[in-house]
Amino acid sequence: MSIRMLPAAHIEKISPATDEQLILAYQQTGNQEHLAVLFLRYSDLVYGTALKYVRDADQAKDAVMNIYQELVQKLRSHEVAHFKSWLYVVTKNHCLMWLRKNKKNITIAFQPEFMQSGEDGHLDDLLAKEQQFKKLDNCVKSLQDEQQHTIRLFYLEGKCYKEITALTGFEWDKVRSLIQNGRRNLKKCMEKNA
Incomplete structure (x- = not known):
């Protein structure tokens, strides 16, 4: 089942059930519609958290989809008391694992002030201080x-x-x-x- 972004008001019209009720329904039936409604309530939180860690909009969108797939498996067997907090931790851990796996691909912005140049300005400063x-x-x-x-x-x-x-x-x-x-x-x- 694919997930598409829906406004929160529309999600509540689909199912006024609580998080706990949706989790229980999903665990009992395996019907992903319950999980999708639940996940859509917090998809902005998942996307925002992922974006904070991976710092790339496309990668964050991919993370949202991957996290949903993780939930399909994890939520079947986990007892979750506070879904929002638990989802945040799952999202954070997913992003940290992604960062660790892709560590070699991280690009650091060029900072010219750390590069050696033909100018010896810093040497002039040292000489001036030594004279002082x-x-x-x-x-x-x-x-x-x-x-x-x-x-x-x-x-x-x-x-x-x-x-x-x-x-x-x-x-x-x-x-x-x-x-x-x-x-x-x-x-x-x-x-x-x-």
Whole structure:
């Protein structure tokens, strides 16, 4: 029996039976008309789910038909309490199996930003950053010894004011002052050498 898409209102006119009643009727009689009415209620869900996984309209339509054929067999022997949820899982599993089987055929879109080109733009960026680090290192070295020492402890070693006071023996206010003045002097030095 082939399945064709029908509006939901038309399906309800064909059979106002519940999902459970249609499943029971199909299991008892084997008449695919009961299964077709049931399946048509959720064909949009099946198609949408398949499309989400296979990402191709024609493949999704094929999946809908294949899933119906699976249901012809599976629904005869499975006890199904919530058909919609069960159908979703069957659809998802069908699509995942299809993806696994066709893994070698998956095409990935060309992304030029990952390709090597004749331009060495990324190399220029690295060189510019390296120059900035050299300037910064020279500016740190140009600071007076106490400022240089506290700046290195605070920024490069990640020490807090309290740890710096313990390491240097300076008062907390002096450490704060050295770091603030050192940061200001670094900024001036970097601007001057820009």
